[in-house]
Amino acid sequence: MKSKFTLICITLMITLAGTISVFAQRVPQGHLSASKESKSGIPSSDSGIRLNGTIKYSPDGKMFAALNRFRREFTFYDAQNGDELESSALPPGISCFAFSPDSKLLATGSYRTNVRVWHIGDVDKGVGLHLWYDSASFLFGHKSVVTCLEFSPDGKQIASGSYDQTVRVWDVASGKHLLTIKGGMKAVSSIAYSPDGSMIAAGSWGKAYLWDAKTGGRLLAFDQRGAMRSQTPTVTALTFSPDGKVLITGNSGGAVHSWRVGTGEHLRRIINTRGRNPHFAAVNGLTFSPDGNTLACISSMGKIYLWDTNSQKDPKILDGSDGDSMTFSPDGNTIAVAGSSVISFWDINTGNKFGIKDMRTRYELEDR
Numbered sequence: 001m002k003s004k005f006t007l008i009c010i011t012l013m014i015t016l017a018g019t020i021s022v023f024a025q026r027v028p029q030g031h032l033s034a035s036k037e038s039k040s041g042i043p044s045s046d047s048g049i050r051l052n053g054t055i056k057y058s059p060d061g062k063m064f065a066a067l068n069r070f071r072r073e074f075t076f077y078d079a080q081n082g083d084e085l086e087s088s089a090l091p092p093g094i095s096c097f098a099f100s101p102d103s104k105l106l107a108t109g110s111y112r113t114n115v116r117v118w119h120i121g122d123v124d125k126g127v128g129l130h131l132w133y134d135s136a137s138f139l140f141g142h143k144s145v146v147t148c149l150e151f152s153p154d155g156k157q158i159a160s161g162s163y164d165q166t167v168r169v170w171d172v173a174s175g176k177h178l179l180t181i182k183g184g185m186k187a188v189s190s191i192a193y194s195p196d197g198s199m200i201a202a203g204s205w206g207k208a209y210l211w212d213a214k215t216g217g218r219l220l221a222f223d224q225r226g227a228m229r230s231q232t233p234t235v236t237a238l239t240f241s242p243d244g245k246v247l248i249t250g251n252s253g254g255a256v257h258s259w260r261v262g263t264g265e266h267l268r269r270i271i272n273t274r275g276r277n278p279h280f281a282a283v284n285g286l287t288f289s290p291d292g293n294t295l296a297c298i299s300s301m302g303k304i305y306l307w308d309t310n311s312q313k314d315p316k317i318l319d320g321s322d323g324d325s326m327t328f329s330p331d332g333n334t335i336a337v338a339g340s341s342v343i344s345f346w347d348i349n350t351g352n353k354f355g356i357k358d359m360r361t362r363y364e365l366e367d368r
Helices: 002-026 224-228
Strands: 055-057 063-068 073-078 084-087 094-099 105-110 115-120 146-151 157-162 167-171 177-181 190-193 199-203 207-212 218-223 235-240 246-251 255-260 266-272 283-288 294-299 304-308 316-318 325-328 334-338 342-347 353-358 363-365
Touching: 055 094, 055 325, 055 334, 063 094, 063 334, 094 146, 105 146, 105 157, 115 157, 146 190, 157 190, 167 199, 190 235, 199 235, 199 246, 207 235, 207 246, 235 283, 246 266, 246 283, 255 283, 266 304, 283 325, 294 325
Parallel strands: none
Antiparallel strands: 055 063, 063 073, 073 084, 094 105, 105 115, 146 157, 157 167, 167 177, 190 199, 199 207, 207 218, 235 246, 246 255, 255 266, 283 294, 294 304, 304 316, 325 334, 334 342, 342 353, 353 363
16 A cells, blocks of 8 residues: 555656746746745846845935845935935835936835835935825836836936836826837836937846837837857946946846947947956946946946946956945046945045945045
């Protein structure tokens, strides 16, 4: 009797293993399946896409905000002295965020698939920060995690990207859904408006895409496989040059490439974060300095690469950073870098780290 029962169990196990194997083969590469999400809903490291942009300065320079992954909360800080203005002001599950160009609104994406727009109160010394929202602030439509979002340059619209393989465009004032962009993309990992607001760039598995911001029509596709040859990386970060003529893409293979927007021509590989290091070093973030003279890149290994757009020499490398997301201060003199529990500040001119903000305790400023 026992041997018969054992035989039945073995048969069931073999059948189940075969079913799992077949199912695994049917999951499209580069698409996040339910099996690649942790119990918390946060994508695991093997999904090929990292959520980025966990720290940003407000455009008016009054504050910076960071997703505090150590305390699992969202925190605002005074940009001048690092004092905490507001903590846990937003509900849990925030995956990404962006300030409006006038610094009066904050848009947040969520692991719960929604986008929300918050009004930011004036930051007065000793008063702190106040946030509120209205009925038009809840933007529903995505079917999976919202990975990235950005306001249009005029602040009237928001574009959001998601694991559901779409980019959605929303009217800020009314909360109305204006446009759904899809076709050819896998999970969307990064997004950017062109400086004039006429185009939206979206990064996905293997390619970056350029779309008409009004119609959703596809204009160009920038094939990372052609640039990398031996790999098919995910476009983990992208940004336009200040004049809008060049698109810069960073990918999970550790390379930063430049492309001509008008023709899709591959111009050059600007940065290689791998170097001779055999370890994984994906590009986590790309941003231009406010004057457009410096392109900054941060890798998953914590290194910051500064590329002078005028001289176009090999990038300067800032080592020892313990973060994976960065932002320029509005004056362009400082780069703030956020990790799981620490924010560090770097002098863009000297390349020195001069300040550390421990999100678990208090702000400490080191001598320059």
